[in-house]
Amino acid sequence: MLGSGSGQLAPALARCISTSTSAANAAPALASSGFLTSIFGMGGSRVDVPLSERLPAVTEPPRSSAPATKPTLQTSSLASGVKVATIDTVSPVSSLVLFVEGGASAETSSTVGASKVLEIAAFKATTNRSTFRLTRELEKIGATAYCRAGREHVAFGVDAVRVNTREALEILTDAALNARYPYWEVRDSLDTLKEQLAAQLKNPVTTVTEVLHRAAFDGGLGNSLVVDPALVDGFTNESLKEYLSGVLAPSRVLLAGVGVDHADITQLAGPLVSLSGSAPAPAASKYVGGSMNVIAPTAPLTYVGLGFEARGGAADAKSAAAAAVVKALLDVARPTLPHDRREHEVFASVSPFAHVYKGTGLVGLIASGAPGKAGALVDAVTAKVQSVAKGVSDAQLVHAKALALGELRAATATTAGLAAAVGSSVLATGKFSAAEAAAALQGLTAAEVSGFVSAMVKSTPTFVTYGNLSSLPRAESIAKRFA
Template sequence: MLSAASRTSSRGLHKALGSIAAVRLLAPAASPASPFTTSASAPAAASTAVAHAAKPAKKGGLLSLLFGSAPPPGPPMFEPLPGVAIPPPLTEFKATETVVSTLPNGLRIASENLPGPTASVGLYIDAGSVHETAENSGASHLLERMAFKSTTNRTHFRLIREIEAIGANVMSSASREQIALTADAIRTYVPEVVELLADTVRNSLFHDWEVKEQVDKVRSELAQLQATNPQGLMLEALHSAGYAGALGQPLLAHESSLARLNGQVLYEFVAANYTAPRIVVAAAGVEHEELREVVEPLFGDMPGGTVPETPKSVYVGGDWRMAADSPETHVALGFEFPGGWRNEKDALAVVVLQTLLGGGGSFSAGGPGKGMYSRLYTRVLNQYGMVTSCSAFNSIYNNTGLFGIHATAPSGHAPELVDIMTREFLAVAEPNGVSTEELERAKNACISSIEMNLESRVVVAEDIGRQILTYGHRKPPHEFIARLREVTAADIANVARKIISTPLSMASYGDVVHVPRFDQVAARFS
């Protein structure tokens, strides 16, 4: 259906074409004689028509078609017009730089002064489910939900009203290694935004009724996740089966741990982990000295100390199965990616490999831009009608990561589904398993994704904060892009061989009776 603007444009076009037709009707006839002319003029008209037919057609473009004559020749497009001054070229655009400073207590402030009227500010904290214990398991998940609730200075109602008054957008997220609280607003409100973030992180009250309300919502979300989106559970299951230690701990709070979580548990977790050296205040669209002047009074008195060693995680591999009354069987095969983000060369090859494999659902309303030419689409979804979804995934951490394929098929097709997934893993590890066309398409897709995402201030601020927590500094995007361009087919094959040489992690959900035994699948990769 045409929009209002489209309909208006269409009517204007029809009116213009109608005027042109009227002009042509008033012009002298250049076509064969009308049937209403006298018989005496018919032979002359016929001879005229023959003469016209014998002449070669003139190539006059649209005007020739409308008026029967060619337009006058114009000046060549590659020659400058006489008397028109050509302005000098603009100076080369200089990209903005990330500025980082550190307060005496160890808290880091990082910003990039992007032009524009808006700004994004975030607190990025080196804490997550890897820092939990058996007593506070699930605290990170619940803290994500408890952000921007009551503090010693504001009720939850007042805090929300103040956020609305300045037109800000706030968000919180928790992962296995990091917790983030972000706010976006007009840059003139940066002082108010930073103060709200500081109040939320430093002065949360964790009222029992607010904690209970969020615990009940988490229970409801977990039940809904299992019923409607088992794929979300599969990644949790692979971590539980694949890792011994910190990364094997659940990110999503289990039912058994929810009963133990209360305001006191959350307060103790925050006191132990929210210390100045483990926090980065990152911003995009803010001048650095202005940001520091706002941050220092609000965070300068936070406790310092040293950053504790990251809890150990050992990848061991394993099997996880959950029988369920589901019309489809979900299977995920995963392996360790050793080194994680700090193994930068291989990490970039893994990112390209995931894009190259791609995948998705058996139906997509998109085209090539949505990955329809990725390997799992062309070799799996387009070839096997019983496969309803198949996609590659990765979860990369500071020192390790998981890489794998998740797929679904109707119950009873699990053996064939596992065979297909295994074959695709082995194919990319072959010396000549990836064509130049596939590789270049995947690299271009990765570069395009980076460039387009970094047009958002929210993404820039997040990139700054998370990179400083991981590397200690921010690497500019052009460095990553340059290294992405250097990835070769040999790099893809090498990293694929490294990955499948690690122990297999396998998770299945649904009709798990028909899923092949773990040892049988693992033997395919040995």
């Protein structure tokens, strides 16, 4: 039956009918014949209301308004010593991430590959739930779960609609801290992991990146994140538990949340995060530099990786900002940076990188070219770094800063991305502010960038090659170019 809403619907229907010529001629006839009266219980008088105005007797729905102040980071510690860092936003989606400081840098000879195994074995059977039950409960609340391993930490995350934040937090803490890791689930995870590792290592850029870290750092950062599949053949569930027992300590765990209330999360997480004991702080990695060669005679291209230390790392806001800008300046393939033509036709591809860690970092580029032009490829790579060290034009700096700011905004545009940025930054520096990071980028001058690169190239270079290396110069000659 039509209720009181019919009084509001009739004028709208009359206006809709009058949108065409034939309907406009028919509308008066419909109204005069009592058609609208018989259906809607009202007269047939036509109401002319422009689309820019609201209909009579129609109540406007309430409009949401942006918060008066931008959301800020709130931090505290639980009774167990676990740190909590949150940012409350107006997003209907909340993201919770439990960070464990360690990652690949905490692996030993007996636990090689443990962080990558966790990526696949996480969010399965716990002491309170079976794998089936955990999966179904995530589906019931419309949540997605993931685990991501890095060189400095492992992140367990759950994204859910805000009304289900409490359920998401309980599942997250149970899966991360109470996991059973039975041998059959770890065995199945290893089969999947070997396939993934083999596929990733087919990409020469991935291989060069891993070898660059091995040559550049003395300590945990020198451990491979993407390991050789053969190294995990003897991995067992006991190896995984050994790795976790060394990193799951309150001082090395952080709960990050975005789109959540800090007081609620702190209160709820107290009894759920019942960690105890202690673990030594991860040993600091030291940049040493060096060279390594990976011989692949049948490779269609030769790859050259050249990197230098970014001193200060994430702990130094200016250094981290300069590293991001230098990465953009080294990318000669980007058409957005002003240049007349490609500086070196020997480049088949160019992949600049800026890996910023706690207290240190690695900045440089990986380039590829034809095997017969390997010597010219090395010359082109070193010349590109030297050109940035000599000076940067204002136009180049403006575009490079815009690219770096774009990457920062893209990384923090979603609740999950912002939660990841909050967790990794608070673990490394004890604080996080996207506004401060953006201000550090925008405040860089050409002189500061050139000074950063000049100091960077004075460190021992890290030089890695992959492919047919018959025509490459010796590593000693590379180091002399930056002496």
